[in-house]
Amino acid sequence: MRILTGGFSHESNSLNPIITGEDDFVVLRGGEITENSPFSRHSSAGIIETLRKGGAEAAPTLQARAVPNGVVSAAFYQKLKAELLDRTREALRQGPIDGVCLALHGSMKVQGDLCAEGDLCRSLREILGPLPFTVALDMHATITADLLRAVDGFAGYKTAPHVDSFETGVLAARMLLKSLETGKKLYTAALSIPMMVAGEKSETAAEPMASLMGACKKLEQEGLLAASLLLGFPWADCEHNAVTVLVSAFEEDRAAADRGARNLAETFWRRRGEFSFRTEHYPSRDALAAAYKAVLEKGEHPVFVSDSGDNPTAGAAGDATELLEEVLAAPAQLERLPTPLLYSGFYDAPAAAACLKAGEGAELAITLGGNWDTLNGKKIPFNVKVEKIVRDFGPYHADLVLVSAAPPGARHRNLLITVTSKHIGFGDEELLPALGVKAEDYCLVVVKLGYLEPCFRTIAARAIMATSRGCSNEVLESIPYQKVRRPIYPLDKDMEWKPD
Numbered sequence: 001m002r003i004l005t006g007g008f009s010h011e012s013n014s015l016n017p018i019i020t021g022e023d024d025f026v027v028l029r030g031g032e033i034t035e036n037s038p039f040s041r042h043s044s045a046g047i048i049e050t051l052r053k054g055g056a057e058a059a060p061t062l063q064a065r066a067v068p069n070g071v072v073s074a075a076f077y078q079k080l081k082a083e084l085l086d087r088t089r090e091a092l093r094q095g096p097i098d099g100v101c102l103a104l105h106g107s108m109k110v111q112g113d114l115c116a117e118g119d120l121c122r123s124l125r126e127i128l129g130p131l132p133f134t135v136a137l138d139m140h141a142t143i144t145a146d147l148l149r150a151v152d153g154f155a156g157y158k159t160a161p162h163v164d165s166f167e168t169g170v171l172a173a174r175m176l177l178k179s180l181e182t183g184k185k186l187y188t189a190a191l192s193i194p195m196m197v198a199g200e201k202s203e204t205a206a207e208p209m210a211s212l213m214g215a216c217k218k219l220e221q222e223g224l225l226a227a228s229l230l231l232g233f234p235w236a237d238c239e240h241n242a243v244t245v246l247v248s249a250f251e252e253d254r255a256a257a258d259r260g261a262r263n264l265a266e267t268f269w270r271r272r273g274e275f276s277f278r279t280e281h282y283p284s285r286d287a288l289a290a291a292y293k294a295v296l297e298k299g300e301h302p303v304f305v306s307d308s309g310d311n312p313t314a315g316a317a318g319d320a321t322e323l324l325e326e327v328l329a330a331p332a333q334l335e336r337l338p339t340p341l342l343y344s345g346f347y348d349a350p351a352a353a354a355c356l357k358a359g360e361g362a363e364l365a366i367t368l369g370g371n372w373d374t375l376n377g378k379k380i381p382f383n384v385k386v387e388k389i390v391r392d393f394g395p396y397h398a399d400l401v402l403v404s405a406a407p408p409g410a411r412h413r414n415l416l417i418t419v420t421s422k423h424i425g426f427g428d429e430e431l432l433p434a435l436g437v438k439a440e441d442y443c444l445v446v447v448k449l450g451y452l453e454p455c456f457r458t459i460a461a462r463a464i465m466a467t468s469r470g471c472s473n474e475v476l477e478s479i480p481y482q483k484v485r486r487p488i489y490p491l492d493k494d495m496e497w498k499p500d
């Protein structure tokens, strides 16, 4: 058996003015996907390993990934798609293709309101005709009619924070191989629920997601191939935004799949009021006040504060400054901290470039923030000392800088800030260690992140979420959506809904 593989992954935040382009993507081509892929825990790796174990040959096209950010450049998307389709035609010339299994995100948006995954899969279907076609998706996938028509079987992540990307690839590939080995056709039951869920309300360790994901697993244990809850992506103003229940099965189990999808959808809707933040959360000023109290009065250490409204791993710009401004507005508290406040961090290419040019040990004046998210950020002046520089970090080749910073005129530099040259996010467990920083050594750590990634959660004495302003604002009711279809929960709190 010969299976076409590849795909692209991007979570596109349409509230962020950055246009994600070629420089932001890592693109693996052909054998780079199947041999020593740098994305060894991604669904694409799970697909390749499953095909290999199943004795199937992978026909790799290209696999593109970028960190969540603003929508993708139309010119770059068309170039990428054209190459993927060219590689598909070339694979066809080399021999017959029996099936398709792609690793996609599901919420990649292109300039001009194009939903990339549906567009790509429809074009692939036109080239390849009627063969079994499955995909692995992120839990925050947005499901469009194009995608549903083109694809036979779907598998979505079941964990948030996402730790089962690889396993989701395994599930998508197994479903395809089972269909090919048995000759049984795939069927997917789909139900769309008019609802959006703020990212930080969807943790799967907490209710109601824990039980809902348990119900998905139960359907799979009962013999259906894959049951998924795709939550959509609330920080894209898109007419397709919704929660979608997808239950994939063999055609002969159609009735059970329909029944399972309906039960899941009804339960999801019935429990809509239970989605809530798991961590204590306050507006920025109150979040900082609670953190200072925990550190200075109770001696808790380290206390984490998430700057959740500007979370680059949810596609926000990474340079909003509301929370930083609140830090600077209380200098007496900052100076009382027994260790510097560690702020990780800011995506600020000009500041990073100035620090790189000055070199380690240099002192200089820079501004931080306000390059992109000018609605929620402004350029804040600092006098900094460059403590550490790391060049070419990680698969996206970012430069990292650690600075100790003081606002002009301040006496102390009791603030340590990480600055990145590229928009890579601050949830990476290797980022701070690369800069020689151990988060546990600091009593107060602010991260541009929503729920804490496991690397921080395991060391946090206390986790506080600031519902700060930015392009990943957790308070969906305050976002001025224009394209999202109404009514939709929670924007329209009193609406009623039933599955068709």
Ligand SMILES: [Zn+2]
Pocket: 138, 139, 140, 162
């Ligand atoms: Zn996601």
